[in-house]
Amino acid sequence: MHADNPPSLLQATDITVRYGKHTAINNINLSLETGDTLGLLGLNGAGKSSLLKVLAGVEAPQHGTVIVNGHDMHSDAMTAKACIGYAPDTPPLYPQFTVREFLLFAARLRRVHKAQCHNAVDRALEKCGLTDVSKRVIGNLSHGYQQRINLAQALVHQPRLLILDEPANGLDPAQLQEIRALIQEIQHNQATLFSSHHLTEVQQVCNRVVVINGGNKMLDMPLSELSDESHPTFEVTLQETAKQTDLQDLPGVLSVCSVDSQHWLVTTESATASATIEKLGDTLMARGLRLLEVNPVRNYLEQLFTQLKVNAGTTEVVLGDTP
Amino acid sequence: MINTITMHELRLYMRSPFAWIAAAALQLILGWLFLSTTEQFTTLQNTAAHHPLSGLSNFLVVQFLAPASVVMMLATPLLCMNLIAGEKQAGRYALFAGAPIKTSDLVLGKFIAAVLIQGAIVAICMGTMLILSWFTQLDVRHLFNAFLGLFLFIALATSISLFFSCLTKMPAMAAFASFTTLLLLWMAASSGASGVLGWLSPSTHLKSFMQGIFDSRDLLYFLCTSAIVLTISIWHLNKINCFRAQTQ
Numbered sequence: 138m139h140a141d142n143p144p145s146l147l148q149a150t151d152i153t154v155r156y157g158k159h160t161a162i163n164n165i166n167l168s169l170e171t172g173d174t175l176g177l178l179g180l181n182g183a184g185k186s187s188l189l190k191v192l193a194g195v196e197a198p199q200h201g202t203v204i205v206n207g208h209d210m211h212s213d214a215m216t217a218k219a220c221i222g223y224a225p226d227t228p229p230l231y232p233q234f235t236v237r238e239f240l241l242f243a244a245r246l247r248r249v250h251k252a253q254c255h256n257a258v259d260r261a262l263e264k265c266g267l268t269d270v271s272k273r274v275i276g277n278l279s280h281g282y283q284q285r286i287n288l289a290q291a292l293v294h295q296p297r298l299l300i301l302d303e304p305a306n307g308l309d310p311a312q313l314q315e316i317r318a319l320i321q322e323i324q325h326n327q328a329t330l331f332s333s334h335h336l337t338e339v340q341q342v343c344n345r346v347v348v349i350n351g352g353n354k355m356l357d358m359p360l361s362e363l364s365d366e367s368h369p370t371f372e373v374t375l376q377e378t379a380k381q382t383d384l385q386d387l388p389g390v391l392s393v394c395s396v397d398s399q400h401w402l403v404t405t406e407s408a409t410a411s412a413t414i415e416k417l418g419d420t421l422m423a424r425g426l427r428l429l430e431v432n433p434v435r436n437y438l439e440q441l442f443t444q445l446k447v448n449a450g451t452t453e454v455v456l457g458d459t460p
Numbered sequence: 461m462i463n464t465i466t467m468h469e470l471r472l473y474m475r476s477p478f479a480w481i482a483a484a485a486l487q488l489i490l491g492w493l494f495l496s497t498t499e500q501f502t503t504l505q506n507t508a509a510h511h512p513l514s515g516l517s518n519f520l521v522v523q524f525l526a527p528a529s530v531v532m533m534l535a536t537p538l539l540c541m542n543l544i545a546g547e548k549q550a551g552r553y554a555l556f557a558g559a560p561i562k563t564s565d566l567v568l569g570k571f572i573a574a575v576l577i578q579g580a581i582v583a584i585c586m587g588t589m590l591i592l593s594w595f596t597q598l599d600v601r602h603l604f605n606a607f608l609g610l611f612l613f614i615a616l617a618t619s620i621s622l623f624f625s626c627l628t629k630m631p632a633m634a635a636f637a638s639f640t641t642l643l644l645l646w647m648a649a650s651s652g653a654s655g656v657l658g659w660l661s662p663s664t665h666l667k668s669f670m671q672g673i674f675d676s677r678d679l680l681y682f683l684c685t686s687a688i689v690l691t692i693s694i695w696h697l698n699k700i701n702c703f704r705a706q707t708q
Contacts, residue, residue, distance in 0.1 A: 195554045242464070242468050245464045
């Protein structure tokens with residue numbers, strides 16, 4: 138281990154999760170550095186929650202390894218889990234407890250020293266704007282407050298890695314803004330990984346985005362590169378089904394993302410974009426593939442999501458502004 | 461950590477209306493059973509006035525404590541069905557599975573809390589029985605042995621209920637499965653089954669405690685079977701959320 142090359146805060150390798158015959162996560166690799174805020178995007182049922190559960194150590198995968206802050210989730214699970222704060226999609230709350238009582242219990246579960254528990258809880262209460270309701274019974278609080286308590290229990294022990302599963306679920310626009318601000322605020326010396334199907338949320342908060350669909354990772358890119366106009370992207374429609382390698386090694390092509398086997402998002406070098414697209418038809422024809430259509434993509438993420446939505450026949454993905 | 465989880469679970473019981481209702485119902489049933497037993501004893505003593513009956517302790521054990529163990533066999537699955545299944549159903553299991561705690565701490569913490577709650581209910585009955593010692597002589601050793609047997613039986617029933625609670629997300633299903641198992645084990649002895657089945661039945665081992673006999677083999681039976689069932693519960697939960705070594 139070298140000082141100039143610190144280990145990733147999170148390193149997940151070849152994660153595969155199966156429920157019976159259904160493969161929820163298929164061979165996904167993921168890494169996260171300190172200061173990263175990674176948005177995990179995908180339609181409902183894409184495998185986001187399953188992946189987050191594995192990364193948080195809540196469920197074991199059929200295959201793969203997870204290393205958190207240098208600690209293997211298999212051989213050193215206690216230390217690895219101590220570095221993580223996990224807020225599941227369903228807030229794991231006890232409605233009969235007060236907010237403070239619940240957070241004290243959460244702090245003890247995360248091995249915060251008994252003498253420091255009250256300070257840790259006060260800090261989490263303040264950070265999540267819960268100080269005023271700390272003595273109130275959780276069951277009497279609104280959904281927005283319960284979502285905040287969920288967040289507070291995840292960061293009560295000041296974890297290095299924060300994993301949030303759909304933290305914006307069921308929140309009104311004002312609460313959404315607060316949660317976003319909170320996530321941005323806790324980025325220092327930490328990494329945050331959160332799932333969402335709100336594109337805007339990811340674009341506002343994250344510096345990196347991972348898109349998964351059907352348990353497969355389709356995209357893993359810094360957000361800055363996605364909106365970088367020096368790398369124009371085209372949606373390519375083929376008549377036949379193709380493999381990633383058929384398009385990946387074309388001259389001038391930087392990256393290829395599969396929407397399905399006939400629809401591809403191809404990112405090119407800006408300088409050679411026109412030439413690449415002009416030659417695309419001929420090059421593909423030489424490989425036995427007929428090009429039906431090429432369209433420039435203005436918003437890569439939005440385009441990818443629109444296609445996923447069309448393919449899935451669903452309207453669950455929220456594009457543009459969140460409610 | 462076991463202590464943290466036990467205290468948390470006890471607080472949960474204290475704030476659950478279901479637990480209070482169940483405890484009140486149990487006290488009502490056991491209290492009524494106790495009253496009818498003492499009344500029965502008094503009536504029998506009056507009818508045999510010239511030959512006073514001896515052995516109130518034995519009478520209480522046969523007429524009150526032995527039926528109380530059947531009552532607890534019905535109550536334990538209901539009081540323990542939520543231990544793990546309830547957490548899973550409410551989506552709270554992730555709180556434990558994602559925390560840096562051992563599965564054994566979770567299982568033992570919840571087990572101890574459930575046994576303590578039921579022990580407290582039974583201890584109140586012990587208290588009411590000891591009140592009789594102000595008025596008559598009781599064989600305290602016999603009663604203590606019977607209570608120890610009842611307590612050990614409750615511990616075994618709790619471990620079985622906890623095991624079924626680990627298997628499912630539905631508390632009602634866990635309660636039904638544990639009650640069925642306990643009843644089958646109970647009947648294994650009363651149906652005259654001999655050999656392994658008869659030995660496996662908790663009622664076989666409870667009998668000697670109820671007779672006032674302290675046999676270390678019976679004590680070992682209850683301790684070992686409870687420990688084995690708890691170990692299987694821990695193993696099952698570990699199977700779900702513990703990472704395995706990669707073979708590749």
